[in-house]
Amino acid sequence: MSAAPQAVLRDCRETPVLRERGQREVFCGLTGIVWLHRKMQDAFFLVVGSRTCAHLIQSAAGVMIFAEPRFGTAILTDRDLAGIADANDELDRVCATLLERRPDITTLFLVGSCPSEVIKLDLAKAAERLNGRFLPRVRVLSYSGSGIETTFTQGEDNALRALVPSLPRSEERQLLVVGCLADVVEDQFRRCFDALGIGPVRFLPARRAADLPAVGPGTLLLAAQPFVGETVRALVARGARLLASPYPFGAEGTTAWLTTAAQSFGVPAERVRTVLAPLEERARASLARYRDVLAGRRLFLMPDSQLELPLARFLNREMGMELVEVGTPYLDRMMVGEELPLLPAGVTLSEGQDVERQLERVRAAQPDITVCGLGLANPLEAEGLTTKWSIELVFTPIHGYDQCGDLAEVFARPLDRRRRLAL
Amino acid sequence: MQLTLWTYEGPPHVGAMRIAASMEGVHYVLHAPQGDTYADLLFTMIERQDRRPPVSYTTFQARDLGGDTATLVKDAVARAFERFQPEVLLVGESCTAELIQDQAGALAVSLALPVPVVPLELPAYSKKENWGAAETLYQLVRSLLKDRVPPPGAARPSRPEGRPPRANILGPTRLGFRCRDDVAEITALLAQLGIEVNAVVPLGATAGDIRRLPDADFNVDLYPEVGRTTAAWLKRCFGMPCTQVVPMGVGATREFVAEVARLAGVDPSPVLGLEHPGRAGLGASASRLPWYSRSVDSTYLTGKRVFIFADATHAIAAARVASEEMGLTVVGLGTYSREFARDVREAAQRYGVEALVTDDYLEVESAIAAASPELVLGTQMERHIAKRLGVACAVISAPIHVQDVPARYSPVLGFEGANVLFDSWVHPLMMGLEEHLLQMFRGDFEFHDGASASHLHAVARPTPAAAFAAEPAAAPAVAGGSEPAWTREGEEELRKIPFFVRGKARRNTERFAAERGMKVITIETLYEAKAHFGR
Ligand code: SF4
Ligand code: SF4
Numbered sequence: 001m002s003a004a005p006q007a008v009l010r011d012c013r014e015t016p017v018l019r020e021r022g023q024r025e026v027f028c029g030l031t032g033i034v035w036l037h038r039k040m041q042d043a044f045f046l047v048v049g050s051r052t053c054a055h056l057i058q059s060a061a062g063v064m065i066f067a068e069p070r071f072g073t074a075i076l077t078d079r080d081l082a083g084i085a086d087a088n089d090e091l092d093r094v095c096a097t098l099l100e101r102r103p104d105i106t107t108l109f110l111v112g113s114c115p116s117e118v119i120k121l122d123l124a125k126a127a128e129r130l131n132g133r134f135l136p137r138v139r140v141l142s143y144s145g146s147g148i149e150t151t152f153t154q155g156e157d158n159a160l161r162a163l164v165p166s167l168p169r170s171e172e173r174q175l176l177v178v179g180c181l182a183d184v185v186e187d188q189f190r191r192c193f194d195a196l197g198i199g200p201v202r203f204l205p206a207r208r209a210a211d212l213p214a215v216g217p218g219t220l221l222l223a224a225q226p227f228v229g230e231t232v233r234a235l236v237a238r239g240a241r242l243l244a245s246p247y248p249f250g251a252e253g254t255t256a257w258l259t260t261a262a263q264s265f266g267v268p269a270e271r272v273r274t275v276l277a278p279l280e281e282r283a284r285a286s287l288a289r290y291r292d293v294l295a296g297r298r299l300f301l302m303p304d305s306q307l308e309l310p311l312a313r314f315l316n317r318e319m320g321m322e323l324v325e326v327g328t329p330y331l332d333r334m335m336v337g338e339e340l341p342l343l344p345a346g347v348t349l350s351e352g353q354d355v356e357r358q359l360e361r362v363r364a365a366q367p368d369i370t371v372c373g374l375g376l377a378n379p380l381e382a383e384g385l386t387t388k389w390s391i392e393l394v395f396t397p398i399h400g401y402d403q404c405g406d407l408a409e410v411f412a413r414p415l416d417r418r419r420r421l422a423l
Numbered sequence: 424m425q426l427t428l429w430t431y432e433g434p435p436h437v438g439a440m441r442i443a444a445s446m447e448g449v450h451y452v453l454h455a456p457q458g459d460t461y462a463d464l465l466f467t468m469i470e471r472q473d474r475r476p477p478v479s480y481t482t483f484q485a486r487d488l489g490g491d492t493a494t495l496v497k498d499a500v501a502r503a504f505e506r507f508q509p510e511v512l513l514v515g516e517s518c519t520a521e522l523i524q525d526q527a528g529a530l531a532v533s534l535a536l537p538v539p540v541v542p543l544e545l546p547a548y549s550k551k552e553n554w555g556a557a558e559t560l561y562q563l564v565r566s567l568l569k570d571r572v573p574p575p576g577a578a579r580p581s582r583p584e585g586r587p588p589r590a591n592i593l594g595p596t597r598l599g600f601r602c603r604d605d606v607a608e609i610t611a612l613l614a615q616l617g618i619e620v621n622a623v624v625p626l627g628a629t630a631g632d633i634r635r636l637p638d639a640d641f642n643v644d645l646y647p648e649v650g651r652t653t654a655a656w657l658k659r660c661f662g663m664p665c666t667q668v669v670p671m672g673v674g675a676t677r678e679f680v681a682e683v684a685r686l687a688g689v690d691p692s693p694v695l696g697l698e699h700p701g702r703a704g705l706g707a708s709a710s711r712l713p714w715y716s717r718s719v720d721s722t723y724l725t726g727k728r729v730f731i732f733a734d735a736t737h738a739i740a741a742a743r744v745a746s747e748e749m750g751l752t753v754v755g756l757g758t759y760s761r762e763f764a765r766d767v768r769e770a771a772q773r774y775g776v777e778a779l780v781t782d783d784y785l786e787v788e789s790a791i792a793a794a795s796p797e798l799v800l801g802t803q804m805e806r807h808i809a810k811r812l813g814v815a816c817a818v819i820s821a822p823i824h825v826q827d828v829p830a831r832y833s834p835v836l837g838f839e840g841a842n843v844l845f846d847s848w849v850h851p852l853m854m855g856l857e858e859h860l861l862q863m864f865r866g867d868f869e870f871h872d873g874a875s876a877s878h879l880h881a882v883a884r885p886t887p888a889a890a891f892a893a894e895p896a897a898a899p900a901v902a903g904g905s906e907p908a909w910t911r912e913g914e915e916e917l918r919k920i921p922f923f924v925r926g927k928a929r930r931n932t933e934r935f936a937a938e939r940g941m942k943v944i945t946i947e948t949l950y951e952a953k954a955h956f957g958r
Contacts, residue, residue, distance in 0.1 A: 023499075024482045028458025048424075050518035050547055055433040056461045068785070074424045078548045081522070090424035098426060114456045114519035117485070147458030148485040148519070356506060375463025375475065382473030 017331065022354025025373055026304055026329055027391075028147030029155025030111060031060045035394060036159055036205070037070045039180050042106040043209040045071040045159075046098065047145065048091060048123060049113030060391070070105070072098070076115055084121060091126055092133075099138055106137070107209035109159060112144040139166060139210070151329040153227040153305050153394065156180055160204055160231040163212065164238065167204075170214030175201045175261055176240065178232060179225030182397035183207065189248075189400060192258055195275045198265045204231070215240050222261050224248065224399060226339070227306040229332040246338045248399045249307075249407060250314035251283035256338075279401045286405030287318060290412040295320030297415065300367035302376065303327035303353050304390040309339045311371075311393070316344060319408060323347045324365045327358065369414060386414045429784040429804060431759035431822055435545035435555025436517045437462050441596045441649075442559040443513055444476035445625040449563075450509035452500050454492075454527040455517035457482040469825050470597055479503040483520070493525050500531045504538070510630040511567070512536065513559065515543030539630070541566045551782075553648040553734065553760060556596060560625055561652040567633045572660045579662040582640055588687035589619045589639040593665075594650030595626040600737060600821045602626055604834035605645060609670065612837050613643075615694050616680065618687050624653075637661045641686040645669065645836065648734050648760055671740035672748050673710050673841045674700075710838035712845045716749050724849065730755035730796035732779065732787055732805055733820030735763030737835075739770040741800050741819050744844055746774060755779065755794040757787065759802075784808075795927055798852060803827060815851035819844075907936035913944045931956045 030053055033045040047053050054073035061069075074094045080087040091110075099105060108130070110123045123142035130140040143158040144150060150158060160178065175198055177189065186203055193201045202213035219240035221232055224247070232242055245260035246253045255276050262272045299321045301308040308328045315321040325348040333340075343349075350358070355376075362370055362385065370380055370387045377387040388411055398407040432438075436453060443451035444466050453459070460480050466472045481499045483492050500514060514531035528542020541563050545555045573579075582588060590613055595602035603626070610620050621639035622632040636642075642657055642665040644650040654665040664686050670679035677698050684691035699707045707713045715721060729751040731741050735758045745751040756771045757779025758764070764780040771778035779790050788808045791799060799809040799816040803824040809816030818827050819835070833847075834840040909917070920928050928949070935952035936944050 022482075023460075023480055024457040025460045025463070026457055027461055028456065030458060046426075051427075051430060051432075051434040051551065052436075052459055052518050052547070054427050054430045055437065056458055058429055059461050059465060069428055072426055072428045075427050076424060076548060078546075080424050081548060087424065094424050094426050114458070115522060118488070118519055118522045146485075147456035148483065148488070151457065373460075373464070374468050375460060376467070378467040378471055378473060379475045 016349070018348065018350040020350060020352040020354040020357065022352075022357065024151070024329070024353045025302075025355040025375060026353070027060060027152045027373070028056065028114075029145035029150030029152065029158060030057055030113065030147075031152055032145065032155030032159060033057055033071045033111065034061045035180060036156060039183075039207065040107065040205050040209040041070075041207060042104060043070065043109060044098065044102060044105045044107070045109045045111055046095065047071070047073040047111045047113055048116040048121060049073055049076065049111075049146075050115045051075055053113045053115075068102075070102075076119075081119060084119065087119070087121055088126060088129075091121075092130065095130055095140070096133075099134060106139065108134075108138055108140045109162065110140065110142040111155075111159075112142065112146055112149075114146045114148045117144065117146050117148060141166070151306075153225070153307075154230075154330070156225070157228050157230045160228060161234050163204065163209070164215070164231065164234040167212050167238070168214045169238070170216045171218050172200070172214065172216070173218035174214075174220070175199070175265070176213055176215065176219050176221050176235070177201065177203045178221055178223050178235070179228045180205060181224050181399060185397045185399045185403065188402055189258075192275070192279070193261070196258065196262050196265075196267050196272065198261055198267065220261070220264050222257065223335060225307070226310055226332070226335045229335045232335070242334075244334075244338050246313065246342060247307075247310040249310045250318045251280045251287060251401060251404055252318055253310060253314055254283065254399075254401050254404070255280050283401035283404040286402075287408050290405070290408035291319055293412040293415050294408065296322065297368035298322045298324050298365070299411075300324045300362055300365060300370045301326050301328075302358060302362075302370065302372040302390070303329040303350065304371070304373055305394050306330060306332075307390075307393055308371075309336045309343070309349075312347070313339050313342045314407070315411065317342065319411075321411075324367045325350055325358075325361060327351075327353065329353065369411060371411075386418050388414050427783075431782050431784075431802065431804060432552035433462070433465075434518055434547050435550045435552060435558070436515055436543075436547065437465070438552040438555025438557070439513060439515055439543055439545060439559040440466075440476055440478055441552075441556050441598050442563065442625050443478060444472070445596045445627070447627065447629045448510035449513060449630070450477045450479065450503050450507045450511075451513040451515070452479045452481070452496075452503050452527070452531065453515060453517055454481045454483070454496050454499075454520035454525060456484070456519050459517050459519075466597060469823060470828050471825070472597070476597075477507065477509070479507075481520075488523065492520075492523060493530055496525055496527045496530045497534060500534055500536075500540075504536050510538055511563070512538060512540045513543055513563065514540060515545060516547075518547035521547050539566055554762060556649045557652045560593075560649060561656060564624070564633055564636065564653050565656060567630055568636065568660075571634070571637055582688075587617055587619050588641075588689060589621040590683065590687065591621050591636055591639040591642045591663075592623045593642050593644045593654055594646030594648070595623065596646070596649055597626070598821060598823065599646060599649070600734075600819070600823060600827070601833060601835050601840075602646070604832050605836040605840065607832070608834040608837035608839050609643065609645065612670070612676075612680065612694065613683065616684055616687065616689050616691065617693075618683060618689065637663065639663065641665060641683075643683065647736055648763065669736050669740055670836050671737070671840060672744035672844065673698075673708055673712050673838065674747060675740060675743065676710075676837055676841065708838065710841040712748060712841040715845050721750070721849075724852070725750045727751050727798060727852070728754045728794070728796040729798045729800060730791050730794050731819075732757045732759075732791075732799075732801045734758060734802075735760040735767050737820035738767060741844075742770055742774060744841070745800065745848075748841070749845070749848070751798065754796050755790060757781065757790070795930065798848065800848065817848045817851055907933060907941050907944050907948075909944045910946075912946050913949055916946045916949055928953065 112123050127140040127142040141162040143162040145155040215238045217239035221240050221242045243260050246256045248254040248257040308326050312323050312326040327350045331351045371390050374389050377389045380387050397403050443449050466476045481495045514528045516527050531540045595606050622635050642654050644654045644665050657663045668679040668682050670676040680691050680694045703717050705714050729745045731738050738758045742753050742756050746753050753774035758767045759782040768778040799805050800819045802820050802822050806816050833843045932949050932952040
């Protein structure tokens, strides 16, 4: 992170991108465990890492809801660092104890961290070794959630990517929705697909990690999250085809997303309209009450979850917000190719981060609302800026028609508070 | 490798951050990957700090390894110095950087910056947060004072005639428990004795304050977990005496006053003259606790079972307050501060319990379930345990959460601190008169099992009985393994017992029956057991 020049590159779409390399103020991929373990109720996530890793997850989770959560950290100690052979034995011991105590677990994810990667503890080998012992009762998989390899939501991508080799093969023509969705949203989408006559539809991840969807040449992929690029690439390698689409945020995005699927399944345009129009109308109605609050307001998105581009598109096109800067930790053009053209011309996109410089831009621009991480929110509020913490966007259901109002409200509330407080 | 679900303490570099974030003009450069920046939120969210902790991270990535991570460190240090213009720089490594052995501290020193650079070596794979805080404070104090250390054997200059005695307050930090208000309370207490506070370190301190530490006559170590190492060094090198008593509770505060008066060579009577141990009424103390504990309403507190788990300082002090100043029965005492295990073990002996020294959250949970307390005094972790078990709880120590940083003034040290302890421990319990009424009207539908005290939120909470009954560890399995079964009449009678004591009644009865090899539990067994065990 030397004081690198801020290169302004140009891509085919003439979107200038500010590339920055400096101090990043983002979580690492371990954070994904917080929502992944809620989704896959039969999976356990075992981080092989340090006390820092354990503390990070605990701090990101915020409150403890469970006595025995389905995640934990095998904390490396001096002894493990002294010899890799011993560390492997220790890991086997910890896993055996864990699985003995938790007969409800069918999938165990070994999650790599910075320390485990630096000492080159091979978790893929460990998973293989443990599978020899625990299959078929438990499948052991491994992925990296480390901060030297992954940023925040990339952890989910890696976790899902780790499931891909285990998916059974099928020639069947089917739709596979990729990316973690809240159960309530998954059910809503399922009803939509049913009404459109699209099927079979499967979801990755499924609610039980053991219920692995099949994949093959008949599989059409619809990404529910922009950050599942590596998973998509692995599925494509297994014969599936990606349906490029804007993401289902906002009424417009949701219609585009469902329509992409419908077209690929040959659903007649008339039917698509009949099914989606009332839903879209309801969604637009739910957005209307927030439009006054948000329209014309200037928005600055710090890089965090990779949801920034689709969210910026929604807030700009449907809520009338002005985009000051749209930051993203990583710009995966395969995944956001349909979003980029929907952004207003001349928008400032930034990739990567140099947090001090970015904060200078925030202060100079004085946006009406800044979307940022938890570490920055209160300090910015104290400077008189209004903020929204980005982590809420991955913890709350915001996809689909019936969450449109909730999504808009997430941004409207800080402004509303500002309006109310007479202090 | 140690399987951990929840941790009481963060890694040692978070302790170093607490020191840096407590002070003014100090900046900490941490060689660490991007994810480690999560620690900022501890300060900005939990404590609602209105500025970022003064920490820069190198946020090195995998692609930097093998390359020149050392340059990253140097650049980060140079830029942090330029941007933040600190008076002192702390430079250290998190767990991952420790493995790549860039020697961040030494690299920073080699830059020859015009301010003191304190390299920190905090072994991340064997030590934890409080140790890291203590060690950082010690390294910082040592490096800022090394020029001032008098030659060994040099006599300590005596206080000039006419200058009031001065004390330093050591140990208060950000993310500590109620430190801000404790410092205000103790400063006021010292002022009553005519003792000036020379420096408070590290909370609110500058490098200049640290340099002035030897100008005081003695040190007040309010939080030994953080302050003890530094206090010991100041004693060794500067001959500065240090307090041993932590003034939590009325008795300890009185002792503390006597101790500081002795160290300062002043008359304690401006404070102790108002204290009347053994006397009743509001005039007995500057604190209302002694009279409140003696008031009629508080008989319902008498003998209530309390389980205490916290950092060593707060745990030991809370046990004394609970037992001597509120008449509770200590049924469990423990700490996650292994460095202070001996102190806690000694204290536990006084209450006839075995100290629980662990940082395994599950172990604490099962110990609490087994002890079936009526009140848990703990950290924010025990709050969750207690909630699950349906037991009243008050937080007395870090680790804290946002609700443990109240807007109002609420110290836990000194006389006002004792008032706060009384209120905050009694509040979660059933109020005395209310408990009485519940007994009288227990057949009425309003007083069903799920009813909580009227002054608390109307939340459906598990009854202690249900929670404890669901806890396998709490069911005593005695010889033969066949547990006695409840008859229907026995169960019905049990249900007539108020829910807040029913769990204990159930367990006592089952134990009574099992020990006597009884196969069934009837109404008679229930009352025989009641007679056997007392309340
Ligand atoms: S998006 Fe494709 S075409 Fe455009 S710059 Fe990138 S690689 Fe080239
Ligand atoms: S950045 Fe690395 S060391 Fe830090 S919490 Fe994440 S995985 Fe652990």
